[in-house]
Amino acid sequence: MRVVLWVIGIVAGLLILLGLLLEAARWLMVIGAIALVVVVIMAVVKVRQLSRDSQRRH
Incomplete structure (x- = not known):
C-alpha cells in the first residue's frame, strides 16, 4: 500500500x-513571437533609413 501511494x-x-x-x-x-515581430519592424525601419540615406547621396 505504501508503494502505491509513493507511485x-x-x-x-x-x-x-x-x-x-x-x-x-x-x-x-x-x-x-513578440520578439520576432519587433526584430522585423526594426529591420524594416533600418532598411528604409538606409534607402533614404542612399537617395540623398545620389
Missing part, C-alpha cells in the same frame, strides 16, 4: 511539473 505521488508530481513546463513553453513561444 501515485511521484506520478502526480511529474504531471504537475509537465503542466508547468508546457505552460512555460507556451509563454516562451508568445515572448519569442
Whole structure:
C-alpha cells in the first residue's frame, strides 16, 4: 500500500511539473513571437533609413 501511494505521488508530481513546463513553453513561444515581430519592424525601419540615406547621396 505504501508503494502505491509513493507511485501515485511521484506520478502526480511529474504531471504537475509537465503542466508547468508546457505552460512555460507556451509563454516562451508568445515572448519569442513578440520578439520576432519587433526584430522585423526594426529591420524594416533600418532598411528604409538606409534607402533614404542612399537617395540623398545620389
